[in-house]
Amino acid sequence: MPFCLLLRIKGIVKPVPYVLDKDLESTIFINFSEWISAPWLQGLVASLFVYIQALIINRIAIKHRLSKELTLIPGLIFITISAVLPDLLTLSPQLIGASFIIIAVSLIFETYNSTDASGQIFSSGFLIGLAGLFYFPYYYFFIFSFIGLIIMKSFTFKERIQHVIAWVLPTFLLLSYEYFVESSKMVIPDYFGPNLGLNNDLFIQDVKSLFISILIGLLILVFVFNYSNYNKQKPTATQKKISILYWVLAYIGFVLSLVEKLEYPHIALFLFPSAIFIALSFLNFKNKIIAEIAFLIMLIISVIVQFDLIQI
Numbered sequence: 001m002p003f004c005l006l007l008r009i010k011g012i013v014k015p016v017p018y019v020l021d022k023d024l025e026s027t028i029f030i031n032f033s034e035w036i037s038a039p040w041l042q043g044l045v046a047s048l049f050v051y052i053q054a055l056i057i058n059r060i061a062i063k064h065r066l067s068k069e070l071t072l073i074p075g076l077i078f079i080t081i082s083a084v085l086p087d088l089l090t091l092s093p094q095l096i097g098a099s100f101i102i103i104a105v106s107l108i109f110e111t112y113n114s115t116d117a118s119g120q121i122f123s124s125g126f127l128i129g130l131a132g133l134f135y136f137p138y139y140y141f142f143i144f145s146f147i148g149l150i151i152m153k154s155f156t157f158k159e160r161i162q163h164v165i166a167w168v169l170p171t172f173l174l175l176s177y178e179y180f181v182e183s184s185k186m187v188i189p190d191y192f193g194p195n196l197g198l199n200n201d202l203f204i205q206d207v208k209s210l211f212i213s214i215l216i217g218l219l220i221l222v223f224v225f226n227y228s229n230y231n232k233q234k235p236t237a238t239q240k241k242i243s244i245l246y247w248v249l250a251y252i253g254f255v256l257s258l259v260e261k262l263e264y265p266h267i268a269l270f271l272f273p274s275a276i277f278i279a280l281s282f283l284n285f286k287n288k289i290i291a292e293i294a295f296l297i298m299l300i301i302s303v304i305v306q307f308d309l310i311q312i
Contacts (some may be wrong), residue, residue: 004051004079007302011043011089018042018082018090018265026133027178028093029093042091049095053102054078057275060106064241066276067283068233077282077295083302085212087265094268097131097138102272104128104141107246112237121149121159125166127195133170136254142167144251148244183188216270218247230280246274 007011017039020030036042054075061067061074082088088095104124111117124145132139142163149155149163227246231239252270282291 001052003046003062003076004054005016007079007299008043008047008050008081008089009087011046012040015043015202016086016090018092020126025093026136028174029096029134032096033091036091043089046089046091046095049091049099050079050082053099053272056099056102056106057272060102060109061276061279064109065235065238066242066304069283071279071283073282073295074276074279077278077298078271080298080302082268082271082306084298086305088268090269092265092268093134094209094265097134098269098272100127100131100134101141101269104131104145104243105148105272108145108152108244109187109241111149112152112240114153118159118162119155122162122166124149125163126169129167129170133174137258139167140255141251144247145248145252151240151244151247212267216267218276219274222281223249223274226277226284228279230277231282245276248273290292 018033019035026115036045057078058072058075062070066074071082074274104127107120107127111120115118125142128138128141128145131141145163146155146160225245230242234242248269252267256266282294285291
């Protein structure tokens with residue numbers, strides 16, 4: 001936790017609050033952000049979410065043997081890359097929703113060849129639906145969760161119905177609540193409507209967005225070309241779980257084309273599989289000094305950004 005707070009100190013000391021678009025944000029996030037309206041408190045809560053996500057990522061990597069070594073490197077890398085851009089230091093619906101998606105992926109991993117995985121299947125669907133209430137495009141992850149469950153086990157018709165019901169349940173509960181309290185802001189017309197559509201804006205609009213786009217593109221190429229290296233000498237269960245992380249990347253590419261206005265917080269979920277793949281790349285280096293230098297460079301870049309030595 002101290003490492004996370006130190007690396008994200010700018011988000012607490014010099015916070016930049018998330019700009020709400022009340023036509024696109026859910027009532028849950030609007031109410032939550034108004035409840036903790038102080039910018040420094042939002043920065044602190046954002047750091048807490050990142051820390052919890054890092055813990056979950058480390059647990060996933062260790063429990064499911066994604067690497068040959070038991071290591072906490074994925075979590076460290078996740079915290080580091082989440083602080084590279086000042087735009088990622090603020091509390092956003094994308095950040096909060098990503099927490100539920102990461103837990104859902106962990107639950108999907110646990111269903112491998114299980115004959116009684118109804119609890120994990122229901123819970124993962126519920127969490128995906130809950131994530132969608134914070135950030136609408138997370139609803140679409142339901143499609144990819146189906147693919148993941150088919151990869152992990154014999155996904156029966158009964159289990160599919162359970163997954164669908166769980167996915168719909170959070171929205172149904174929120175609709176019921178707003179109906180009975182006669183809320184002036186209903187979920188269906190004010191949240192679902194404006195969020196349905198295709199992206200009509202070009203993300204690359206300046207040098208910063210061009211640099212970020214090139215960097216993300218290069219990372220994806222590295223991940224794709226290292227697919228066989230990540231799976232080398234790994235048991236079948238681990239290989240399937242790594243393939244699901246690639247489906248998470250595919251989901252991110254798919255869903256970003258549906259976002260009406262792309263901004264940097266939208267890449268929050270991209271950091272989850274990226275942290276694991278970068279860690280696997282580092283662990284595959286025969287010369288560990290190279291991996292240490294690479295991580296040090298990432299850390300230095302984050303610190304430089306925090307102290308505004310380079311304007312990004």
